Amino acid sequence: MKLQTSSSGTEKQLHVPKAHQLDTAASSRKPARQLQLSNDDLREHIATRAYQLYVQRGWREDCSLEDWLDAEREILSRKSSS
Numbered sequence: 001m002k003l004q005t006s007s008s009g010t011e012k013q014l015h016v017p018k019a020h021q022l023d024t025a026a027s028s029r030k031p032a033r034q035l036q037l038s039n040d041d042l043r044e045h046i047a048t049r050a051y052q053l054y055v056q057r058g059w060r061e062d063c064s065l066e067d068w069l070d071a072e073r074e075i076l077s078r079k080s081s082s
Helices: 018-056 061-081
Strands: 002-005 012-015
Touching: 018 061
Parallel strands: none
Antiparallel strands: 002 012
16 A cells, blocks of 8 residues: 655545455445344344343333343343353
8 A cells, every 4th residue: 555645745645456445345344244133133132031021020011121121131141151
């Protein structure tokens, strides 16, 4: 990669070959897609567990945040110990 100066001579720009730009863009999108699927799966597991807690606790509607946070804590602690 080369540094190029503009016609004024004061600005410097990094010259990145187009082939490298395309490779970098493609590689950065793939993990993001995989991460998104993982986040979706995680959210689904938390939602399922939160519903289970809701039922176990007697369908208390005013405790949905507590159910969600407890479920999230359980799921994430299981995931980190794996």
